[in-house]
Ligand SMILES: Nc1ncnc2c1ncn2[C@@H]1O[C@H](COP(=O)(O)OP(=O)(O)OP(=O)(O)O)[C@@H](O)[C@H]1O
């Protein structure tokens with residue numbers, strides 16, 4: 001089974017504005033509302049790709065109930081922990097220039113006891129999961145080494161742990177050696193504390209692999225993605241497309257990578273499948289993700305090659 005963990009989920013509101021005027025009232029149009037947060041988007045992707053995911057995490061209040069109800073409608077198995085504070089609402093505003101402004105709340109804190117319970121649930125459920133995906137930020141006041149501790153606890157077990165987070169939580173978690181990480185270019189640059197050329201992205205990823213992380217996938221927006229393992233350095237270029245919304249593009253890639261891992265695809269096929277999924281997803285509105293039929297169509301358009309390390 002593929003399980004996803006979203007400690008800090010969100011209800012995403014996608015909105016449209018002609019332009020965002022700072023220090024003014026902005027009148028916006030409503031486009032879509034979605035059950036979201038990175039791990040939840042990954043679960044939606046896994047389901048759309050024909051596998052049965054399980055979504056874990058913390059939900060609270062009316063927004064939490066919305067997430068539970070939506071995932072039920074999408075026939076996604078959930079085993080959430082109910083918490084005292086309301087789940088956050090995030091806003092994604094698309095303007096006339098197709099720029100996406102993302103307004104993400106930090107997420108209200110969890111109590112110490114809620115944190116202990118979700119930690120225990122993750123470890124328990126990991127035992128039945130071939131792949132466990134930890135996705136997104138941590139709510140306010142959560143110890144920043146939360147993911148690091150979860151991964152350390154699962155070291156030496158059969159569970160493959162994928163991680164998609166950012167900033168300090170990512171930096172610390174690298175020390176516990178997750179199986180796979182999927183930083184975008186900016187997140188990788190944050191880890192390194194400097195801008196990176198394409199060759200530097202390859203060598204930094206190779207260093208991470210040498211340190212004990214099995215697979216590093218770096219997503220680079222319209223420039224595609226790179227997958228690095230001990231044996232392979234593959235690069236995939238997406239076709240040029242008219243973007244509808246990039247929200248969830250990275251998450252859809254992680255979902256596709258999990259499915260590709262479960263199916264034991266080759267390195268090149270894993271990357272092709274993941275990039276095709278992301279391309280199909282950026283053509284879907286809001287935080288929605290694409291399905292297998294669309295992915296199969298885009299796989300023909302994604303060019304993958306082995307590059308020199
Ligand atoms: N403008 C674009 N044109 C073609 N493909 C794109 C474009 N933007 C994103 N993609 C595809 O989506 C993948 C993921 O995008 P990106 O690197 O922006 O991830 P991300 O920052 O993790 O996304 P998010 O956090 O919004 O889910 C890219 O590797 C690429 O395959």
Ligand SMILES: O=P(O)(O)OC[C@@]1(O)O[C@H](CO)[C@@H](O)[C@@H]1O
Nearest residue numbers: 010036037038090104136137248
């Ligand atoms: O604030 P975080 O946890 O870093 O990211 C949350 C989020 O921006 O990520 C998803 C897109 O990747 C959205 O559905 C959601 O609102």
